[in-house]
Amino acid sequence: MIRQLLSSNWVSKILAILSAFLFTVLILLAIGAQPLEAYRNILAGSLGKWQKIGEVIRAWLPLVIVTSGLAVTFTAGLWNIGVEGQINMGAILTTFVIRELQEQAVSPSLVVFLAILAGVFGGMLWASLAALLKIYGGISEIFAGLGLNFVADAIILWLIFGPWKRPGIGSMSGTIPFGEQFRLPNLPGWPISIWTILLAVLIVVIVYIVLKGSYFGLRLKAIGRNIRAAFIKGVPTVRHMLMAFMICGLCAGLTGSLQVVSVHFRLVPSIASGYGFLGILVSMLVNYHVLWSLPVAFLFSTLNTGSIQLPMVMKLDASLTGVLQGSLVLFVLLLDGMSKKISRKVKEE
Amino acid sequence: MNIQIENIRKYFGDVRANDGIDLVIPSGIIQGILGENGAGKSTLMKIISGFIQADSGRILLNGKPVSVSSPSEAIQLGIGMMHQDPMDFPSLNVIDNFLLGQGGKILPDYRASRERFLELQKKFGFRIHPDQLVESLTIGERQQLELLRLLFMGANVLILDEPTTGISTEQKEKIFAALKKLSKDNKTVIFVSHKLEEVEELCDRVAVLRQGKLVGIKEPPYKTSDLVRMMFGKEVKLTERRSCKSEIPRVRLENLYIEGTRMEIQDVNLEVCKGEVIGLAGMEGSGQQLFLRALAGLVRPVSGDIFIDGRRMTGKSYHEFQRMGVDYVPAARLEEGLIRGFSLTDHVILTETQKGFFINKESYQTNVQRKISEFNVHGKPETLVEELSGGNQQRASLALLREPHSVLLLEHPTRGLDIESTIDIWEKLKMYCREGTSIFFNSADLEEIMRYSDHILVFFSGRVSVPLRAEGISVDQLGQMIGGKNLEVMK
Secondary structure, three states, rough: EEEHHHHOHHHHHHHHHHHHHHHHHHHHOOOOOOOOHHHHHHHHHHHOHHHHHHHHHHHHHHHHHHHHHHHHHHHHHOOOOOOOHHHHHHHHHHHHHHHOOOOOOHHHHHHHHHHHHHHHEEEEEEEEHHHHHEEEEHHHHHHHHHHHHHHHHHHHHHHOOOOOOOOOOOOOOOOOOOOOOOOOOOOOOOEEEHHHHHHHHHHHHHHHHHEEEEEEHHHHHHHHHHHHHHHHHOOOOOHHHHHHHHHHHHHHHHHHHHHHHHHOOOOOOOOOHHHHHHHHHHHHHOOOOOOHHHHHHHHHHHHHOOHHHHHHOOOOOOOOHHHHHHHHHHHHHHHHHHHHHHHHHHHHH | OOOOEEEEEEOOOOOOEEEEEEEEEOOOOOEEEEEEOOOOHHHHHHHHHOOOOOOOOEEEEEOEEEEOOOHHHHHHEEEEEEEOOOOOOOOHHHHHHHHHOOOOOOOOOHHHHEEEEEEEHHHOOOOOOOOEEEOOOOOOHHHHHHHHHHHHHHOEEEEEEEEOOOOOOHHHHHHHHHHHHHHHOOOOOEEEEEEHHHHHHHEEEEEEEEEEEEEEOOOOOOHHHHHHHHHHOOOOOOOOOOOOOOEEEEEEEEEEEEOOOOEEEEEEEEEEEEEEEEEEEOOOHHHHHHHEEEEEEEOOEEEEEEEEEOEEEEEEEEHHHHHHHHEOOOOOOHHHHOOOOHHHHHHHHHHOOOOOOOOOHHHHHHHHHHHHHHOOOOOOOEEHHHOHHHHHHHHHHHHHHOOOOOOEEEEEEEOOOOOHHHHHHHHHHHHHHHOOOEEEEEOOOOHHHHOOOOOEEEOOOOOEOOOEEOOOOOHHHHHHHHHHOOOEEEO
């Protein structure tokens, strides 16, 4: 009976979430903090006020876009660890276009439009580098991506402290902010732009439909499950892998771009702020299902936003949420493996 | 060591791989385990050697029940298994491989091991240099090394799973001599094979398995017809051979020179007509696979030309070969042929030409149903391929071929199938031939090659014979050529 239960996918997921919370509670107890108090603070700091909820959504939307992109590469069995760098490159190229055109006699909306296009291009460029290194250089996309992440980070720092530095001296606070006219307008009373919402919805819908019902999606799945057999069956594997990377790069570049034109209004160091890595965690947690990534990404954004409270109120480090998120992924993977093993046994009997 | 197995059962889903097997093997004999592919021989051996666990039943060594839950436990109990494909480390040298698996100490004692290696090797008349890299050895030498290693590890029971696949006659004789010596030393040898002659030549006793059950035990002198009847459960009635060969050329090979990792094939000149079947005979790994892959466009020839329907295909990509109707079915079904997690329908959709951007699954239903019933696959359109049994996976790989095809390249098309399914499959393939498809296939089964081919190419370590007319050739002649004797090579 218990084994039957454990072999169910749902039970194992719920157990994993409980275990992760329990694990975090134990850690909090070990450092002498009040677990309930900590969780209460996280909740209050994220969903306690309308203004906070706005912040949660502002963090949620880019995470959703990145995760949708990652669903494509993960489906093809590719670990696009370089997604963080792809976000950064999107931000860099967007900033570049605005800097170049802001003094020119071009309509600001056109500038922003071009800037976003450039950002998308930047993400795709960086993703295609990782893809080409993998396909033609035989370098695992994990290492290629990791390396390119460092390069993108370094480029941002160089720009901020070098060619794009503020008058006088460069600082970690980034480049000079753009004028109002180059920012995406927010919804009245919310820290979110309608454009970001529309783009996120569009991307989720497209990625979902393509992966679910298209020939392209089926071929990506085939590649992800058995690239050799897919090739033998006649799937052009190189082209599809390249395209998967490009789509993920597109989403990442767009995220970086939106961070510039609707959140920071300038280039700041590590502007990707971990969205890429967080997206990878979310993707793994939902087993690459685009729709499920929506609530999970929301949960993660809530935790991240809420944890900003912790240092102020409880003198706890905000990285507590990182512990919670990381252990969540580990427990889900662990229990998933266990449940599969048990269900195989149950089936055999 | 006396080994006794009691009521061993092992089911894989609905397949009863071992269905209550009882067997006592006294020490000092060579016990043959005979059965056709899929009879449950390998499963039983893997259970005895700890690779997999039985669902029920007991194993007793010298009358004492033991639990063998891993290969390392098995070897501690003195049971060592030599697998069909050598499980060694090709990038290490001989002595390192020999040492592997020795537990207990932090630093291996190279000098003592080396002495022991040379001593053992001398005893059996093997000649392997201890410092050679394993990848430079032949399969036969790698088997010898594995045998020595198992003895070094203290094996008293030696299990050999189809050891003669892919080795030369000379090496076969060497290993047989070694096994006879071992049985004189009172070791227990279990020899698994589906080849009658070998079992008859070597074994003191033969146990025949069929469909997971022990059918009977025979002692010499053996009557071949008895063994055959036990293996197949009946006299096998075969369909008459018939040719669907036309006079219209389909494939032409000119001075083809192919290079593989450890082998080269030279000077192949061949013309194959529509509807013709070419059987590739030879020991496993003599170049048949390389040849098939070159014809599929997966391996680029170094020189020479491939023409299909008069079009020069040399240097074209695999997918361009596919567009010419060439289709390739690899032997490794779940590794290269089918995609785990994909249903039969998914496979069909994947191979068919794309219609629009979105998939309309409904539109494939009838097509998939037809393929399933034509090839008698026991499964539904939505069944995942890994849920099918081995034989059904084999049928599915053939059923899922894209249509229309002009040339089929089949690796072991009926491996793992019982004789009736084999006949069914060939009925179907011959129907394709009547429609003009040419077939190249390899097989370990000489009967199959002789019965269904129009012409036979014999492969012997990369050398290819002239095309031999299948009609009128005898098993003996073919067997000799496979061993490299009387082989008339292409010029």
